[in-house]
Amino acid sequence: MLAQILASLVDGILLGFVYGLAAMGLSLIWGVMRVINLSHGAIMALGMFGIYLTFTHLGLNPYLALLLLAPASLLFGFLVYGVAVHRIINAPYLSSLLATFAVNMMVIGIGTAVFTTSLYNVDFSLGTVRAGVLALPGTRLAAAAAAVLITAGLYLFLYRTRPGKAIRAVANNRAAAALMGIPPAQTLALSFGIGTLLAALAGGLITTFFPFTILSGSGYQSKSFVICVLGGLGNPLGALLGGLILGAMEGLIPIVLPVSWVPVVEFTLFVLILLIRPSGLLGART
Amino acid sequence: MMSTVLEVQDVASGYGEVQILWGVSLRLEEGKLTTLVGSNGVGKTTLLRTVTGLLRPWKGKVLFQGKDITRLPPHERANAGIALVPEGRQLFTDMTVAENLEMGAFSRRAIAHRRKNLERVFDLFPRLKERQQQKAGTLSGGEQQMLAVARGLMAEPEVLMIDELSLGLSPVLSLSLFETMRQLRAEGLTILLVEQNVHMALAISDYAYVLSEGRIWMEGPAREVAAREEIRQAYLGM
Numbered sequence: 184m185l186a187q188i189l190a191s192l193v194d195g196i197l198l199g200f201v202y203g204l205a206a207m208g209l210s211l212i213w214g215v216m217r218v219i220n221l222s223h224g225a226i227m228a229l230g231m232f233g234i235y236l237t238f239t240h241l242g243l244n245p246y247l248a249l250l251l252l253a254p255a256s257l258l259f260g261f262l263v264y265g266v267a268v269h270r271i272i273n274a275p276y277l278s279s280l281l282a283t284f285a286v287n288m289m290v291i292g293i294g295t296a297v298f299t300t301s302l303y304n305v306d307f308s309l310g311t312v313r314a315g316v317l318a319l320p321g322t323r324l325a326a327a328a329a330a331v332l333i334t335a336g337l338y339l340f341l342y343r344t345r346p347g348k349a350i351r352a353v354a355n356n357r358a359a360a361a362l363m364g365i366p367p368a369q370t371l372a373l374s375f376g377i378g379t380l381l382a383a384l385a386g387g388l389i390t391t392f393f394p395f396t397i398l399s400g401s402g403y404q405s406k407s408f409v410i411c412v413l414g415g416l417g418n419p420l421g422a423l424l425g426g427l428i429l430g431a432m433e434g435l436i437p438i439v440l441p442v443s444w445v446p447v448v449e450f451t452l453f454v455l456i457l458l459i460r461p462s463g464l465l466g467a468r469t
Numbered sequence: 470m471m472s473t474v475l476e477v478q479d480v481a482s483g484y485g486e487v488q489i490l491w492g493v494s495l496r497l498e499e500g501k502l503t504t505l506v507g508s509n510g511v512g513k514t515t516l517l518r519t520v521t522g523l524l525r526p527w528k529g530k531v532l533f534q535g536k537d538i539t540r541l542p543p544h545e546r547a548n549a550g551i552a553l554v555p556e557g558r559q560l561f562t563d564m565t566v567a568e569n570l571e572m573g574a575f576s577r578r579a580i581a582h583r584r585k586n587l588e589r590v591f592d593l594f595p596r597l598k599e600r601q602q603q604k605a606g607t608l609s610g611g612e613q614q615m616l617a618v619a620r621g622l623m624a625e626p627e628v629l630m631i632d633e634l635s636l637g638l639s640p641v642l643s644l645s646l647f648e649t650m651r652q653l654r655a656e657g658l659t660i661l662l663v664e665q666n667v668h669m670a671l672a673i674s675d676y677a678y679v680l681s682e683g684r685i686w687m688e689g690p691a692r693e694v695a696a697r698e699e700i701r702q703a704y705l706g707m
Contacts, residue, residue, distance in 0.1 A: 351564060359559040
């Protein structure tokens with residue numbers, strides 16, 4: 184019994200790193216530009232199919248394919264920002280919700296036309312890693328490691344580079360940033376691109392251990408919302424922590440309840456956190 | 470030979486339906502300390518927002534070094550050399566003192582002079598040097614104002630505009646910041662100082678504009694303005 188709990192916990196936490204990575208994308212975009220990106224899930228699905236296509240048709244190792252997916256999703260984020268978000272960046276929240284939701288519907292519509300809604304999977308394995316009583320799928324370990332590396336990369340970028348600091352400045356005080364000569368449009372586009380990149384890479388990592396459809400993104404998007412609220416919206420490190428908590432819950436809940444109860448518990452927690460501690464566990468950033 | 474660095478020509482502006490400025494004209498001469506004084510709510514901040522491009526004028530022009538910059542966005546004006554120390558400081562409160570200064574030097578024109586300017590602002594405000602790694606939001610009010618001025622200086626500005634230098638500061642600290650202004654002017658910097666402390670502002674400035682209800686009510690050499698009967702009665706309580 185104890186071994187089972189431990190195994191489920193570790194399994195869930197490993198998954199939590201990937202959830203956290205996805206949620207960071209949502210959180211970053213919210214923190215910098217106060218836009219709730221409702222195309223987040225659709226972009227994760229694009230990441231999934233990006234890995235699927237390069238793996239199935241080009242025979243590319245999924246982790247190498249992430250290196251291609253990163254710039255592609257960054258560019259896609261610039262495109263979405265330029266077409267759908269830039270013009271309504273100062274409009275009330277409803278406008279950006281609807282605009283990103285429209286992007287979501289377009290991506291899913293085109294995706295459904297191309298891939299239908301059937302189940303796909305990336306037939307890739309790294310075997311099983313045994314440690315004591317634990318037997319962990321290699322792909323989950325690799326995905327968690329990749330998520331940690333990407334997070335570290337994000338933090339190095341945000342805290343050590345000029346464009347990264349500019350993003351933090353714009354998030355902190357957009358008008359003051361413009362007074363310093365920081366170009367607002369480019370900085371916002373870059374932030375949106377990075378948020379998109381994080382979502383796509385998380386989607387890509389998920390394909391190495393879960394099957395997926397073009398519609399899979401919406402479930403992960405809801406999880407990202409729960410995670411962001413747990414960790415504090417706009418706080419990327421909080422998102423990673425929230426991801427670990429959610430992952431652990433997903434590992435542990437099925438031990439005592441049927442799996443279908445997992446979202447019920449998750450969203451009950453979501454509402455409770457909103458009621459009791461709306462700024463999240465680590466506190467929201469302004 | 471005097472030359473005009475910045476010129477505001479007959480600017481009208483406001484927010485939504487509410488007109489605040491009704492045809493304001495003003496010139497900043499190179500190397501001079503110019504002050505814009507007036508009571509609360511007469512449009513001083515609105516004028517600065519128009520000069521920096523945060524607000525588009527309804528009519529009129531803003532000229533910088535002879536060029537019309539009325540349609541230039543704020544970040545391009547920063548690149549051109551217009552720096553503002555905004556009212557309420559508007560620091561990057563989640564970032565460190567060092568990062569705030571680095572952001573101050575973000576513009577193309579400033580980046581090459583970063584090292585030199587950093588030394589200069591640490592000379593002016595040694596407190597900031599001690600607190601480099603501290604988050605700006607945790608500084609005291611006076612230190613925040615020092616940082617705001619220092620961040621403005623990091624921009625290697627052609628003209629430095631300061632909105633309410635002394636607001637909310639202790640008399641001792643205000644005095645020391647006014648002294649800093651005088652020192653910067655002596656080094657040749659063109660400054661526009663917007664102040665509610667009319668007495669101090671007139672005492673250290675070369676030239677003064679008095680703004681009242683959205684219009685320039687009076688202008689002239691600061692010493693002459695300070696001596697005018699209306700000014701003494703309305704602003705200096707004498």
